[in-house]
Amino acid sequence: MELMKFVGRVAPLLFVVTACVSNEPVGQPTPLDGEWLGSYHSRNVDGPVGQECSDGYGGLVIMNGVVSGEASNPYGASYQVSGRVFDDLFLQAEFIYQQQPQGHLTGRLVGDRLEGSFDGINNCEGNWVAIRK
Numbered sequence: 078m079e080l081m082k083f084v085g086r087v088a089p090l091l092f093v094v095t096a097c098v099s100n101e102p103v104g105q106p107t108p109l110d111g112e113w114l115g116s117y118h119s120r121n122v123d124g125p126v127g128q129e130c131s132d133g134y135g136g137l138v139i140m141n142g143v144v145s146g147e148a149s150n151p152y153g154a155s156y157q158v159s160g161r162v163f164d165d166l167f168l169q170a171e172f173i174y175q176q177q178p179q180g181h182l183t184g185r186l187v188g189d190r191l192e193g194s195f196d197g198i199n200n201c202e203g204n205w206v207a208i209r210k
Contacts, residue, residue: 104142107162113137113191115207117148122202130201137191137207144170156198158182172198 115137119130135148135158142162149155156179160170172180172195182205184193189209196202 107139107142107165109139109162109166109168109186109191110141111139112210113139113146113207114210115191115205117195117203117205119195119198119201119203122196122200130199130203132203135205135207136210139168144168148172156180168193 113136114134116132116134118132121130131150131152133148133150135146137144137146137158139145139162144158144160144162146158147155148158154174156172156174158170159173160168160182162168166186168182168184168191170182171178172182179199180195180197182193182195184191184205184207191207192205194202194204
């Protein structure tokens with residue numbers, strides 16, 4: 078009974094807190110807007126024996142909160158990057174290969190650079206960092 082009273086008091090507060098957190102894409106100029114150059118470091122996550130993940134490089138262009146770019150590896154594989162900026166300082170994007178989503182990318186502004194992680198590409202995951210061009 079006491080638990081039900083507690084939940085009854087807390088539930089409206091949780092709703093208010095949730096309603097105040099924005100997850101909407103920005104769609105206007107953001108502090109992340111500009112050209113970014115970076116690199117990524119990857120590792121294998123339970124992939125087939127013999128499959129290797131490779132490090133690589135890439136670039137992003139962010140304009141009015143819209144993220145686009147490309148990431149490549151030393152073997153010639155190239156992935157398009159497409160996504161959005163949220164809450165001015167966070168980005169979410171997908172890697173696209175042959176017009177199919179292949180993995181996810183997230184990042185945020187840390188000081189004067191972007192830092193983040195990725196997953197979902199051929200059982201590889203890793204971290205990335207980019208600096209403003």
